Amino acid sequence: VQLQASGGGLVQAGGSLRLSCAASGSIFSINVMGYYRQPPGKQRELVANITSGGSTNYADSVKGRFTISRDNAKNTVYLQLNSLKPEDTAVYYCNADVVTIRIGPLSLMEYDLWGQGTQVTVSS
Secondary structure, three states: OEEEEEOOEEEEOOOOEEEEEEEEOOEEEEEEEEEEEEOOOOOOEEEEEEOOOOOEEEOOOOOOOEEEEEEHHHOEEEEEEOOOOHHHOEEEEEEEEEEEEEOOOOEEEEEEEEOOOEEEEEEO
């Protein structure tokens, strides 16, 4: 089971980007999916997350500018980044609470998965 992240890049202040992250493997269910970011020289912080039912949670610094969504059928989470600011520059990591299934004997296992980091750079 793994998370494959895509998106990111270099954009001018005020611009937009879209990140996506897809989970693959023997997935039974996915609970919370989300994005964290780590600015240069700082600790990783939560950006936004979304439950399987669609409830969302955002960091105060991105409220009104970023939108998180997910497609449960595709096991994919999306982060739309609008009105980007230079302080949004960071490596963005997707995260998911994934339950996998194995048959023979039947078992369920829960994993806290991280995708590879995606660089977002916002120029002033």
